Amino acid sequence: MLNLRTPKRIVILGGGTAGWFAALTLRRIFSANVEVRVIESSQIGIVGVGEGGLLNIHDALLRNQIDIKEFMAETDATFKWGFSYEGWRTGKADDKFYHLFTSARGEGAQWVEGGFLPYYSALINQGVPLESWIRGFQLIKNNASMEEAIKAVDEDRTDLVTSFHFDSYKIAKYMKKVALSRGVVHEDVLVKDFVRNEEGLVTKLITEKGEVELDFLIDSSGLTRQVMAKMPGARWQTFKDYLLMDSAIPFYMPHPNKNPMLITRAITMDAGWMWQIPLSTRVGAGYVFSSKHKSEADAIDEIQKYLGFEIEPHKTIRFDPGCYEQVWIKNVMSLGLSSGFVEPLEATSIGQMIEQLRNFERVLVSSQGIISENSIREYNEANLASWHGIRDFLRMHYDCTRNDTPLWQEVNKSPMTDRYAEFRKCIQERTPHLIDVENYAINGWGGIFHPVNWMSVAVPLGLVPVSAAGMDLLWLSKDKQQKALDFVKKVQEKGW
Ligand SMILES: Cc1cc2nc3c(=O)[nH]c(=O)nc-3n(C[C@H](O)[C@H](O)[C@H](O)COP(=O)(O)OP(=O)(O)OC[C@H]3O[C@@H](n4cnc5c(N)ncnc54)[C@H](O)[C@@H]3O)c2cc1C
Structure with missing residues (x-):
């Protein structure tokens, strides 16, 4: 049992996006007499990448009483309505598909029958691209301005769910400002070590200026994983057999189009892929690659040839894709990069x-601070299952047909996880159903991705045969089949 009913001090080690999100959350939960302290070192700094959110960031900002307009202005944010995947099938310039953020919004996703979405099954069965029905897609295609996008949202003319692109330094700076205004304590000092008591609880951090006592520690120290890496029982689970990318070269570039795009681009390269994240002022970009297939110098050369101009690369980041099997051990919880990391192909980290x-x-609130080891164990199990969902979703992106370079040839042959292989067999016979992702929902955890997200990638990659969607439709009564087919006809006639 862990007693957090009357803690004196909670320490968050790290002042990156993860650390400040944690600080705002804990400041909100605990009463004012509990100190919430963020310790970070400006000598180390933050990782300085991570500029695209997922569907849950909007709610998380609201949950922490952040004013969205102020957030957007202070972080150079733009709307993020999904991703475009470019070159994943043929490697050619005209090879593009979209994974848009619609999930449960819009007419197509509203009707669920027997755990699947008949309108989606009908679109797949009739060979209609999934994005065609989505109101707002034309704004993405036509490179609409942010003003037009905001107007469309205000007037409810889009089915897209709004997430954001933002500047990674500015988000940390802005959240720090908000957190300090709410009473979070901040200390800029290098942490060198920590002390545990006979029960294995961490009681103090040793900094270069002295000791800091604590009752609970969030380790959000980024890729250095200062505390969790040394906690007895911490086991790292690598995904490197399934996900071959282990390096990234970030850089900035100007906007390639008139307006910042409303999506993140993921463009395949010879030994990996390039992200392009449009902010209001610049594009944050980077080449994620496999170091086995490309050296750093060759990667920079390839970027410059592809873009047609010279870049100023930031420091190359190396990583072992994977996560801790237990992110919560005793009174320490690792969060953000310190808990795990995989390539940012679907921007899953934040x-x-x-x-x-x-x-x-x-867990904290519903236990009233008296937390049983059972809850901690189940929390860790659910968290790991969520990571497995992410791992498998990313692995599916590499179940693609591009095969013109040694990396893409090896990708085609790389192993699949048992979970993904089993899922893949099922979607030969039917579309991805809710049950496939609800499996990850142990103890009320939702998988981050909905069947619509899985279909948005699986269908363009050719992983869901037309016949599988037909089998879904056959399961429906005749009038429901007709209703689904009428929807497709309507989509085709409207010519969205
Ligand atoms: C190449 C790349 C691309 C990415 N793209 C995306 C994306 O598109 N979308 C997304 O969601 N995520 C992305 N991420 C992940 C994203 O960057 C992180 O999830 C996010 O920035 C949070 O980072 P963090 O706060 O965990 O770590 P950091 O930002 O690295 O912060 C770590 C903090 O710990 C402090 N610290 C470390 N050691 C010590 C010490 N000894 N003493 C004191 N302080 C210490 C540092 O000073 C810093 O304040 C990407 C990551 C990489 C590597």
């Missing part, structure tokens, strides 16, 4: 961090 915090809040 999204997963937000889910982890949301569930931490749920």
Whole structure:
């Protein structure tokens, strides 16, 4: 049992996006006589990437009483309505598909029958691209301005769910400002070590200026994983057999189009792929690659040839894709990069961090601070299952047909996880159903991605045969089949 009923001090090690989100959450939960302290070192700084959110960021900002307009202005934010995947099938310039943020919004997703979405099954069965019915898609295609996008949202002319692109330094700075105004204590000092008592609880951090006593520690120290890496029982689970990317070269570039795009681009390269994240002032970009297939110098050369101009690369980031099997051990919880990381192909890191915090809040509040080891164990199991969902979703992106370079040839042959292989067999016979993602929903945890998200990638990659969607429709009564087919006809006639 862990007693957090009357803690004196909660320490958050790290002042990146994860640390400040945690600070705002804990300041909100605990009464004013509990100190919430963020310790970070300006000598180390933050990772300085991570500029695209997922569907849950809007709610997380509201949950923490952040004013959305102020957030957007202070972080150079733009709307993020999804992703475009470019070159994943043929590697050619005209090879593009979209994974848009619609999930449960819009007419197509409203009707659920027997755990599947008949309108989607009908679209797949009739070979109609899934984005065609989505109101607002034309704004993305026509490179609409942010003013037009905001107007469309205000006038309810879009089915898209709004997430954001934002500047990673400015988000940390802005959240710090808000957190300090709410009484969060801040200390800029290098942490060198920590002390545990005979029960294994961390009681103090040793900094270069002295000791800081604590009752609970959030380790959000980024890729250095200062505390969790040294906690007895912490086991790292690598995903490197399934996800081959292990390096990234970030850089900034100007907007390629008139207006910032309303989506993140993921463009395949010879040994990986390039992200382009449009902010109001610049594009944050980077080449994620497999170091086995490309050196750093060759990667920079390839970027410059592709873009047609010279870049100023930031420091290359190396990573082992994976996560801790237990992110919560005793009175320490790792969060953000310190808990795990996989390539940012679906920008999952901040999204997963937000889910982890949301569930931490749920456990804390519903236990009234008297937390049983059972809850901690189940929390860890659910968190790991969520990571497995992310791992498998990313692996599915590499179940693609591009095969013109050694990396893409190896990708085609790389192993699948048992979970993904089993899911893949099922979607030969029917579309992805709610049950496939609800499996991840242990103890009320939702998987980050809905069947609509899985279909948005699986269908363009050719992983869901037309016949599988037909089998869904056959399961319906005749009038329901007709209703689904009438919807497709309407979509085709409207010519969205
Ligand atoms: C290449 C790349 C691309 C990414 N793209 C995306 C994306 O598109 N979308 C997304 O959601 N996520 C993305 N991420 C992940 C995203 O960057 C992180 O989830 C997010 O920035 C949160 O980082 P963090 O707060 O965990 O760590 P950091 O920002 O690295 O912060 C770590 C903090 O710990 C402090 N610290 C470390 N050691 C010590 C010490 N010894 N003493 C004192 N302080 C210490 C540092 O000073 C810093 O304040 C990407 C990551 C990478 C590597």
